[in-house]
Amino acid sequence: MLSRRTLPLTLASLLGGASGLARATKPVWVCHDVPPYLWQGPKGLEGYAFTLYQRVMKQAGMAPDLQCYPFARAFRMLETGQAQAALVVTRSPDREARFRWLYPVGRFRFGVFTRVTSGAVPTTVNELKAYRVGSLRASTSRAMLESAGAQIVVEGKDYAELLTLLNRGIVDAVIGPESVLRSTDTSGGEGLRITTLDKGHDFYTAASMAMSEAAAQRVRAAYQQLVEAGVVAQLRKAHPEAVVPD
Numbered sequence: 001m002l003s004r005r006t007l008p009l010t011l012a013s014l015l016g017g018a019s020g021l022a023r024a025t026k027p028v029w030v031c032h033d034v035p036p037y038l039w040q041g042p043k044g045l046e047g048y049a050f051t052l053y054q055r056v057m058k059q060a061g062m063a064p065d066l067q068c069y070p071f072a073r074a075f076r077m078l079e080t081g082q083a084q085a086a087l088v089v090t091r092s093p094d095r096e097a098r099f100r101w102l103y104p105v106g107r108f109r110f111g112v113f114t115r116v117t118s119g120a121v122p123t124t125v126n127e128l129k130a131y132r133v134g135s136l137r138a139s140t141s142r143a144m145l146e147s148a149g150a151q152i153v154v155e156g157k158d159y160a161e162l163l164t165l166l167n168r169g170i171v172d173a174v175i176g177p178e179s180v181l182r183s184t185d186t187s188g189g190e191g192l193r194i195t196t197l198d199k200g201h202d203f204y205t206a207a208s209m210a211m212s213e214a215a216a217q218r219v220r221a222a223y224q225q226l227v228e229a230g231v232v233a234q235l236r237k238a239h240p241e242a243v244v245p246d
Contacts, residue, residue, distance in 0.1 A: 026065040027084040027211075029053075030074040033158060034088045035183035036241040037106050037203060040068065048239035049087050049105045053205065055231060056103065060222035070157040072137035081210035085219075089206040090140040090177075100207040100216040103223035106242050107200045110141060111178030113166060116191035122173060123195060134162035134174040140201070141175045159184045166192065177201075183241075 031050070033039045038049040045068070057063060064084060069077070077083035078099070088105055089095075112122055122128050125148045135142045137155040145153050154171050156162040162174045163184055174181065178196055207216055226232050236243050 026063070028077070028082065029064040029066045029085045029087065030077050030083040031066060031068050031087040032071040032074045033068070034071075034177075034180055034203075036179055036239075037088055039183075048235060048242035049203075049205075051239070052103075052105065052232070052235055053087055055226055055235070056205075056219060056222050059225055060218050062219070070137075071139065072157065075138045078206065078208050081208045083208065084211050085205060085207040087205050088203050091202045091204045091206070092140050092143075094143065095140075095206075098209075100209065100211055100213070102205045102207055102216060102219045105203040105205055106179075107202055108177040108179050109200055110144075110175060110197045111181050111194045112197060113163060113174045113176075113181055113192050113194050114172065115166065115169075116193050118172060121193070121195050123197065125175075125197060128173060128175065131172040132170070134165050134171040136162070136176060139176070145175065163192070177203075179241075 031038055031045070031053075034049070036047060038045060038047040040046075045066075053066070066087075067083075068074075074083070074086055075089070078086045078089070085102065089099070091101060110125075112128070114121060122131065125144050128145065129148055129150050131150070132152040132154060133145055133150055134154050134156055135145055136159065137157060142153065142155065154162075154165060156165065159174070159176055159180060162171070162176075163181075165171045166174050175197075178194060181194055205219075207219075223232070
């Protein structure tokens with residue numbers, strides 16, 4: 001039998017263990033560097049997508065464990081349900097039924113970086129078939145190139161890596177969201193030019209099917225409340241670099 005003297009210590013240990021278990025079972029959300037929407041600054045994560053995430057989670061009364069990875073790993077975690085949600089994901093027809101789409105983060109156009117000295121400028125994805133093209137691993141642009149019949153596609157973990165390959169002449173072009181490419185440091189190489197390819201696409205915060213529909217609706221409702229309160233408009237005004245018109 002436990003003595004009265006030892007009982008408080010035992011309860012404290014049990015409560016401590018319970019809180020530790022709660023921390024360990026927090027749902028994992030993931031993100032990746034995708035400037036100008038979200039990036040790792042000197043003091044941690046910055047950008048419109050991160051600030052919006054913080055406000056939506058506070059409004060919804062949720063506190064997931066946010067973790068950052070290269071895009072391909074983050075997306076794989078979302079696909080497999082290891083992560084409950086990801087902050088910035090391109091919404092496309094082939095992905096529509098695979099995820100729960102929570103709220104919009106931004107809008108973008110695809111663009112292509114080429115070297116100024118490379119001659120002709122590709123203006124469509126189909127024209128890239130004859131190029132050695134750098135594309136972000138597991139991205140929508142990678143799927144677009146495959147559908148267009150591109151023969152030589154070099155995958156990279158991030159756009160900085162891909163632009164380094166472009167500057168070194170290992171690839172002829174790099175495709176990605178225009179705003180993200182423009183935000184990537186291209187110093188240290190020869191002159192580059194960017195060409196806009198198409199109409200707009202949407203970035204969303206998306207959840208895996210591991211998130212219940214009830215939880216997804218809770219997040220959507222929190223975002224809508226912020227829209228109606230004018231908070232989202234204020235955030236967009238404070239982050240004009242992340243607002244891209246059609």
